[in-house]
Amino acid sequence: MPVAFTEEERRLTAAVSGELDHHGAKAVMEELDRRIDQALPRQLTLDLGGLTFTDSSGIAVLLRAWRRMSQAGGGMRVVNTPAQADKVFRAAGLGRIIRFE
């Protein structure tokens, strides 16, 4: 469950690929936590273009990243959400809290 990070002037992009389920979620959360703490970005962009599957574990990952960024006084947006993931996030009403572009 690789996450690829790019950083540019306190704008951090995390590209998630593969399947994001309970089995892989903890590692992704920890990696995101670590990079956010390290970079203290103003803006976090989660690029889900390579996400082949997610379930409610993905909801937990997004919410945690959002909380972390809010605490740090930054913003977060999610881009390139595939259809399957989008359906999961909509079922949870995540769009009311998190910015999807």
Added chain:
Amino acid sequence: MKLENHVSLEFPSCSSNEGFARTAAACFAAQLDPTLEEINDVKTAVSEAVTNAIVHAYPDTLGKIVMKLRIREDHSLEIVVRDWGVGIADVEQARTPLFTTGSEERSGMGFTIMESFMDSLKVRSAPGKGTTVTMRRKIARRVGR
């Protein structure tokens, strides 16, 4: 002509079996010629039910999970995920969106997702008696493929 098929899979409650369970269910459902969306809905619901069993049923140990898949006469898929673990004290509370007895890695949305993606969801459980989750999803018959 009656079309009925079924399979039963037994595996321990390791999280590495979450992906296996999803793929196995998708493989079995393939004979119904589902759309990509229908297959993804099945995989997602299976993932939630199996993950619940793996996370909650057997704290501090590994236990048995059985997933039964059945193709019914009306071209629907029935999925049963069963464990013999700790059970749920208050099923109605457990099914409330955002409710979780898990750690902060859990969103508490598992049952909500299952309800959204399946046509029906039944949860039978009692403390010490384990949990049985039964879901059904009708797969549309496609013409002329």
